[in-house]
Every structure is written in structure tokens, then in C-alpha cells.
Amino acid sequence: MITIKTTEEIAILREGGRRLAEILQKLVEASCPGVSDFELDVLAEELILACGGKPAFKGYRIKETRVAFPASICVSINDEVVHGIPRKNRILKDGDIVGIDIGMQWPNQELRTKNLELRNIRGMYTDMAVTIGVGKISAEAERLIQTTRSALDVGIRTVRPGAHVGDIGCAVEEVLKREKLGIIRDLAGHGVGHDLHEEPLIPNYGMRGAGVELKEGMVIAIEPMATLGGWRIKLDRDEWTIRTADRSLAAHFEHTLVVTKSGAEILTK
Ligand code: MF3
Numbered sequence: 036m037i038t039i040k041t042t043e044e045i046a047i048l049r050e051g052g053r054r055l056a057e058i059l060q061k062l063v064e065a066s067c068p069g070v071s072d073f074e075l076d077v078l079a080e081e082l083i084l085a086c087g088g089k090p091a092f093k094g095y096r097i098k099e100t101r102v103a104f105p106a107s108i109c110v111s112i113n114d115e116v117v118h119g120i121p122r123k124n125r126i127l128k129d130g131d132i133v134g135i136d137i138g139m140q141w142p143n144q145e146l147r148t149k150n151l152e153l154r155n156i157r158g159m160y161t162d163m164a165v166t167i168g169v170g171k172i173s174a175e176a177e178r179l180i181q182t183t184r185s186a187l188d189v190g191i192r193t194v195r196p197g198a199h200v201g202d203i204g205c206a207v208e209e210v211l212k213r214e215k216l217g218i219i220r221d222l223a224g225h226g227v228g229h230d231l232h233e234e235p236l237i238p239n240y241g242m243r244g245a246g247v248e249l250k251e252g253m254v255i256a257i258e259p260m261a262t263l264g265g266w267r268i269k270l271d272r273d274e275w276t277i278r279t280a281d282r283s284l285a286a287h288f289e290h291t292l293v294v295t296k297s298g299a300e301i302l303t304k
């Protein structure tokens with residue numbers, strides 16, 4: 036079901052999203068050579084809990100049968116596209132490109148102390164990701180990162196009531212194709228808010244005018260994923276880490292946004 040969020044729900048998402056963006060900025064600043072991604076995960080969880088939120092990824096299962104995600108952030112290094120698992124022995128090094136993906140459940144401030152369960156208010160989810168270079172990275176890696184970021188911006192600019200999900204995909208695809216990047220086809224953006232993943236899916240390719248029509252109050256996460264090689268991916272034995280099949284470098288950016296009267300408001304900024 037595609038839900039339209041109320042003004043009150045959007046206010047909660049806005050506050051949660053703003054805090055999430057602040058936390059991700061701190062993680063980016065902490066991402067120096069020699070730091071483990073496990074340390075980044077510990078910091079992320081501390082910061083989320085300290086501000087009164089709840090990590091959205093920890094314990095999350097995509098299907099009932101799959102293993103629960105064990106951390107508060109996904110850290111995806113070099114040929115890892117998304118869903119990399121932080122580990123104590125994974126140390127960031129000069130020249131790495133690192134995707135940091137983070138989600139938070141944020142309760143209404145007033146209701147936080149009162150009868151949360153009784154009123155069945157679980158808080159609202161926001162989701163975002165960036166890819167950064169550690170130390171000095173190659174010109175090709177830099178081009179991959181800049182283009183993927185710009186594909187997200189261009190995708191967001193197509194959002195307004197009456198536009199279609201295919202308009203977003205088409206715009207993202209155009210930017211990535213122009214730079215001859217691989218476009219991940221088997222993963223997509225998504226609706227978000229009451230849950231981490233809601234309908235509709237937001238693919239990073241598509242046709243203008245095709246797919247679900249956007250309406251004021253819809254909340255979606257747009258997340259282009261691109262590679263310096265092909266589009267094919269494979270799942271690691273840990274059942275989470277998704278990497279490029281050809282081991283080429285991959286980048287990922289994501290924002291949560293709400294469809295407004297005249298366009299889009301980025302909630303994770
Ligand atoms: N941004 C990612 C996504 O939308 C976060 C999911 S990680 C998980 O797929 F652990 F929660 F699955």
C-alpha cells in the first residue's frame with residue numbers, strides 16, 4: 036500500500052531526517068585511514084540512541100528466512116555496492132571508497148514518554164546514504180562518486196505531484212549513462228516512513244510517464260547505485276553484502292524526501 040503522510044507525520048520525519056543527516060556527517064568526519072568500520076558502527080549507534088532514536092537496520096530482515104542485519108549502519112567498501120557489514124578487522128585505508136548507509140526510527144518527541152505502545156505509535160523511519168573517498172582516491176573513483184551524487188540530485192529534481200516513478204528512474208539513468216557507468220538494476224529506492232521499506236519501488240532506470248504517479252505527501256527514498264563496470268551483482272556468503280559481479284568499484288547515494296505541492300523537500304538534510 037502506498038501511504039500519504041499527514042502534516043504531523045511529515046514533521047516527525049523532518050526532525051528525524053535532520054538528526055540522521057547530522058549523525059551521518061559525524062560518521063563521514065570519523066572515516067579516516069586506520070579506523071575500522073566497526074568503530075563507525077559503534078559511533079552511529081551511540082549517536083542514534085543519544086538523540087532518542089532507534090537504529091532502523093539493526094535486527095532488520097528482508098525475508099523471514101534471512102539472517103537479521105547485525106549492525107546500525109551498512110558500510111560498503113570498494114566493489115561492495117550495498118549492505119556491507121561492519122567488522123572489527125575491516126580497516127579503512129587510503130584510496131578506499133566507502134558507502135555509509137544509515138536509517139533511524141524517530142518517535143514523536145511529545146509522545147516519546149507517553150504510552151507509545153498503547154497508541155501504537157512506533158515512530159517514523161528515514162533512510163540515507165553517501166559514498167566518500169578515504170585519503171586520496173583515483174580520478175576514476177572520484178568521477179564515479181560525483182556522477183552518482185549528481186544522479187541523485189537530478190532524480191530528486193523530477194519529483195512533484197503528477198510526475199511518475201519512471202521520470203525519476205529515467206533522469207537517474209540518463210546521468211549515469213552519459214558517464215558510461217554501470218547501473219544496478221536489481222536493487223531500487225522505495226517508499227519509506229511507517230516502515231523502512233514501503234511501496235512503491237523506485238528503480239534507477241525507467242521510462243518517462245511510466246509507473247506510479249507521485250502525489251503530495253508521499254515519502255520516498257531515492258538511491259542510485261552505479262559502478263565503473265557492469266550492472267550485475269552477487270550476494271556474499273554472509274547473506275548481506277552485495278558486490279559487483281565483475282569486482283568493479285561501486286557508489287551509492289540516498290535521500291529520503293517528501294513530495295510537496297510544488298516539488299520535493301529533502302528530509303535527510
Ligand atoms: N538503505 C538500505 C535499503 O534501503 C538499507 C537497508 S539495510 C538493512 O535497502 F539492513 F536494513 F536491510
Ligand code: CO
Nearest residue numbers: 162256258289
Ligand atoms: Co533505502
